[in-house]
Every structure is written in structure tokens, then in C-alpha cells.
Amino acid sequence: MISLGSVSKRFRHPDGGWFDAINDVSLSVKAGEVFGLIGFSGAGKSTLLRLINLLERPDAGCVLVDGRELTALSAAELRRARQNIGMVFQQFNLLANRTVAENVAFPLEIAGWDKAAIRARVAECLEVVGLADRAEHYPAQLSGGQKQRVGIARALAPRPKVILADEPTSALDPKTTQSVLECLADINRRFGVTIVIVTHEMGVVRAICHRAALLESGRLIEVMDVAGGEVEANSAAARELLEAA
Amino acid sequence: MEELTLAQAWENLVLLGPEIWQASLETALMLGIGLASAILIGGPLGVWLYLAQPGQILANRFVAGVLGWLVNLVRSFPFIILMVSLVPLTRILVGSTIGPVAAAVPLSFAAIPYFARLVEQTLREVPRGVVEAAEAMGASPFEIVFKVLLREARSGLVASLTILTISFLSYSAVAGVVGGGGIGDLAIRYGYYRFQTEVMVAMVVLLVVVVQLIQFAGNRIAQKLDKR
Incomplete structure (x- = not known):
């Protein structure tokens, strides 16, 4: 690979x-x-x-x-x-002014997915990392482990x-x-x-x-x-x- | 000279009401044109200045050097001298050198590099790692600017715009005296040349209130936009 x-x-x-x-x-x-x-x-x-x-x-x-x-x-x-190729960082590198869901949506916006597909995929990825209930939170409201799981969901989103x-x-x-x-x-x-x-x-x-x-x-x-x-x-x-x- | 009672002072101000209103509109026009130029031209210039710095996505030592030098050059002119130097250009652009629109030319000239520098400094506060994450996801420079840099720095940008607005409210008073009109001009004409101190005091109070309101609004908006 x-x-x-x-x-x-x-x-x-x-x-x-x-x-x-x-x-x-x-x-x-x-x-x-x-x-x-x-x-x-x-x-x-x-x-x-x-x-x-x-x-x-x-x-x-x-x-x-x-x-x-x-x-x-x-x-x-x-x-x-x-x-x-998804990437996960030591310092998470999440966008502070975007919600958890918007962070996970970010690579999909770049890849040009349509809105409905993004919404569905974001929900799916947050489910995988166990943060479905935090979708509307901002990164500052999360613990370190939760931030990293958002980072993983974000990396996973475009099906790399x-x-x-x-x-x-x-x-x-x-x-x-x-x-x-x-x-x-x-x-x-x-x-x-x-x-x-x-x-x-x-x-x-x-x-x-x-x-x-x-x-x-x-x-x-x-x-x-x-x-x-x-x-x-x-x-x-x-x-x-x-x-x- | 006759002692002025508070009632008479108030009456004088009321009589000047239409002129004060007119002057306020002129100040608003000068400021509006100056700030619009600052945002539309100075903003992109500031972003470019930031992106051209070493280590950034459009790093270019030559571009960074030239842009930085230009910004410093214009900013080193004392405002009154900049105004006088730009008289010929103002005449070409506006067809006149008096009135608020003419005064907006040097105001814009001063505001553009000022805001560019503020934008550049504000963008520096966006963590490098966040930009790198966007690069790793395949974001284009355009997407990095609009989806990452400007969004992450938005509350700082509002704070910068607040600083710019207040500085240029003061600059517009200077521009006003040299033929631009506006609140500063009114204060000088009545308050200083005609010894109507009450007009001077009233205009200063008006400016103090406006500055406080701008700062308050700027702080509130910046705070609301900041989710960090």
C-alpha cells in the first residue's frame, strides 16, 4: 500500500x-x-x-x-x-471555531461531497468513535481523548x-x-x-x-x-x- | 465677553442641530469609504503578506519583502503629510479636493496598509498545525484561506477592525479640517475659530460616546465569534 x-x-x-x-x-x-x-x-x-x-x-x-x-x-x-490519506496529530489540530460535526465534515467539503452525503457520513463517523452526542460541541468543550477521537473521525471521513x-x-x-x-x-x-x-x-x-x-x-x-x-x-x-x- | 449660561449654550447647540447632523453624516461617509477600502483592499493584501512569509503556504521572500516594504512606506507618512501629497491624485480620482469623498482618498490610502498589517498579525495567531492539517487533507490555498485562516482568526479580525475604526474616526477629524467636513471640522470652525466652546465640548462628548459604542460592539461581536 x-x-x-x-x-x-x-x-x-x-x-x-x-x-x-x-x-x-x-x-x-x-x-x-x-x-x-x-x-x-x-x-x-x-x-x-x-x-x-x-x-x-x-x-x-x-x-x-x-x-x-x-x-x-x-x-x-x-x-x-x-x-x-487521513492524518491524525499529536496536538489534534482541530478547527477551534468549528463544531465537532463541522470538523469531521471539513475533509468532505474539500473533496466536494454534497450536503446530504456529508451529513450522513459525519453521523456515521462520529458513531464509530463514540461521539455522536457531542456533534454540536466545540473542541474547547471536549477532553483530550475526545478531541483525538474527533481527529480520528475527521481522518476516517473521506473513506481513506x-x-x-x-x-x-x-x-x-x-x-x-x-x-x-x-x-x-x-x-x-x-x-x-x-x-x-x-x-x-x-x-x-x-x-x-x-x-x-x-x-x-x-x-x-x-x-x-x-x-x-x-x-x-x-x-x-x-x-x-x-x-x- | 458676556457670561454664557447653560440654557443659552443648549439653545446654540439646538440651533446648530441640522449642521451637527450634516457633519455626522460627512464623518460617517469618510469613515465608511475608508473602512470599505481597508477591508476590500487591505484585507486581501494582509492575507497575501501573511501567506508570503517564510514557512507559509505561498512563501516567497521577494513578495514578502516588497509588500512589507510598501506597507511600511505608506504607514511611515504622518497623516497630514500623506493628505497633502495625495492632493493631485485626489483631484484626478474625485475631481475635487474638498468634501468628504475627496477626504476619503487619503483616509483610504492610510487605512489600507494599516489594516493589512493588522490582518497579517492576527493571522499569525492561527496555529501552524491547523493549517498543516488542512494541507494534509488536500485543501487548496484558497480553501486554506477561507475555510481555515479567516474562520479561525475571525474574532481577532473583528478586534482589528474595531481598532482601525476608532483610529480612523480620529484621522477623519484631521481630514475634515483640511476641507473634508465632518465632526472635527465643525468643532474647529465653531468651537475654536468662533470661540463657541460649547460646540467644541459637545462634539468631543459625541465622539467619546461613539468611540465607547464602537469598542463595546466590537468586543461583544469578537467574544461571540470566539469558540476557542
Whole structure:
């Protein structure tokens, strides 16, 4: 479903030097999979995620999502392709002056759905995340976990094949984390949406991932299989993260 | 000079009633044209100025530099000098340099960059992440401006417009004295040149009340629009 071919991304330091955020990473994510990107702070996992929908454009390499080479698209084509890739953020990034229902409707308005279809789909998505009774509330009136579930409903609304989740639970307490992860796992199972999730916690990988890639200093260290809540890891960095969990 | 009683002062003001009404309409006209230009031209200019900043969706160092420089240039003119400098242009545009419509030309010139800067500053308060979320959903720059930036910043924009209105009510008094008419002009003609202090006092009281009302209304609307 997603394939990254030798992607690299450098950022310029304020002092003029260069910083290799992502260094020659190749990776593929299968359809219907929940795939983790894990590593310590600064390992480049968020950058790698943002390369998938081209929020960051790679300096080298190519990005394929659902059979389309995003790196080769025009700006207008890329906008259409992005409508097929939902995104969930650590800080939720909801529109504060729109109600919950209007937030979920937002990507559908952009995709040009008609009003009746939007209304029906919004109700459906809020049902999925268990917030049907909060439709007319504003984000400021919700708890962190509820905000994130609105974020998930919004990402789910245009029936994307892929959802990218950037540390979706890092701003939440452990109990809320649990419910948000269950919500994502549920969406993966029910609708077959491929999910890529960035995290610095092995607990998140154990809870919902089928596989996970470990990054260190912008390089891919290993891709780990997760079976029955156990992570099969070989590298020293992976063991360190496992012990920390 | 004879001592003026309160009753006589009131009588003088009543006699001036039609002129005061006329002057109020002139002030409203000057302000209306100035604010309309500010919103219609300064607003888009402010949005563009914001979008051209580094890291924004239409980032362009050259455009940002030129627009910023132009805005600063016009804003650095003291208003009275701007008015005098624009006399030839006013004559071309309006065909005259006196009256409220002529005075609205320099007022608009001053209001456009002022509002552009206020809009740019207000849009900076919209969190970058929200714009990024819209980009990730495939929103076009046009949709980002209208559905995200202006909507998220709407209460700040109302507050900016309130500031602009009050500043330009005061500017319109200056413009009035140099042939524009309006409340400021009336106050100077009767209150200062003819020593009718009661007219001066009445006009100042009128302006104080109007400013309080504008600020009150602006605050209320901004508060109602803010769901953050």
C-alpha cells in the first residue's frame, strides 16, 4: 500500500549546517496493516511519516501510496491523492471555531461531497468513535481523548485507504491512550484501513501494531514483527526500548 | 465677553442641530469609504503578506519583502503629510479636493496598509498545525484561506477592525479640517475659530460616546465569534 524507496531528507540548521533527518530509508507497508514507526526523540520518525503524504518533500527517493507515485504528481493531483490519506496529530489540530460535526465534515467539503452525503457520513463517523452526542460541541468543550477521537473521525471521513497517525496518544494519559488505540485498532479491523503510527513507546507497538520499523538517527535499524503482543527484535536499540517499556 | 449660561449654550447647540447632523453624516461617509477600502483592499493584501512569509503556504521572500516594504512606506507618512501629497491624485480620482469623498482618498490610502498589517498579525495567531492539517487533507490555498485562516482568526479580525475604526474616526477629524467636513471640522470652525466652546465640548462628548459604542460592539461581536 505504501512504499518508500531510498528516501532522504535534510534540514538546514539555523547555524547554516545540515542535519540528516532521514537517511536513505526504504520501507514498505502492506494493505490492511497497522505499522509502527518507533525510535527515541529526534530519530526522524515524524519526518518519515510526513514524507508519506509529502507534508515534507524528500530530497531524494520516491514515495508510492496506493499505486501512485506521489513524488511525481502536480500540486493539484497531490491534493486529490491526499484526500485518500487521513492524518491524525499529536496536538489534534482541530478547527477551534468549528463544531465537532463541522470538523469531521471539513475533509468532505474539500473533496466536494454534497450536503446530504456529508451529513450522513459525519453521523456515521462520529458513531464509530463514540461521539455522536457531542456533534454540536466545540473542541474547547471536549477532553483530550475526545478531541483525538474527533481527529480520528475527521481522518476516517473521506473513506481513506491510509491513515497516518503522528504520536496520537503522546498528549494523553494512559487510560485515554488505551481507548484511543482501541479506536484506531477497531477502524483497522472494521474498514481495513492501513494505519501507520509514530510512537516512542513500545507499549503502543505491542497494543496495536502488526509490524514496526525502528529508526535511529534518521536510519532504518530493523523492521520488527509483532505477534501476540510480543515484539521480535534483534538490535540493541530495540532491546533498550523494550526494557524501557 | 458676556457670561454664557447653560440654557443659552443648549439653545446654540439646538440651533446648530441640522449642521451637527450634516457633519455626522460627512464623518460617517469618510469613515465608511475608508473602512470599505481597508477591508476590500487591505484585507486581501494582509492575507497575501501573511501567506508570503517564510514557512507559509505561498512563501516567497521577494513578495514578502516588497509588500512589507510598501506597507511600511505608506504607514511611515504622518497623516497630514500623506493628505497633502495625495492632493493631485485626489483631484484626478474625485475631481475635487474638498468634501468628504475627496477626504476619503487619503483616509483610504492610510487605512489600507494599516489594516493589512493588522490582518497579517492576527493571522499569525492561527496555529501552524491547523493549517498543516488542512494541507494534509488536500485543501487548496484558497480553501486554506477561507475555510481555515479567516474562520479561525475571525474574532481577532473583528478586534482589528474595531481598532482601525476608532483610529480612523480620529484621522477623519484631521481630514475634515483640511476641507473634508465632518465632526472635527465643525468643532474647529465653531468651537475654536468662533470661540463657541460649547460646540467644541459637545462634539468631543459625541465622539467619546461613539468611540465607547464602537469598542463595546466590537468586543461583544469578537467574544461571540470566539469558540476557542
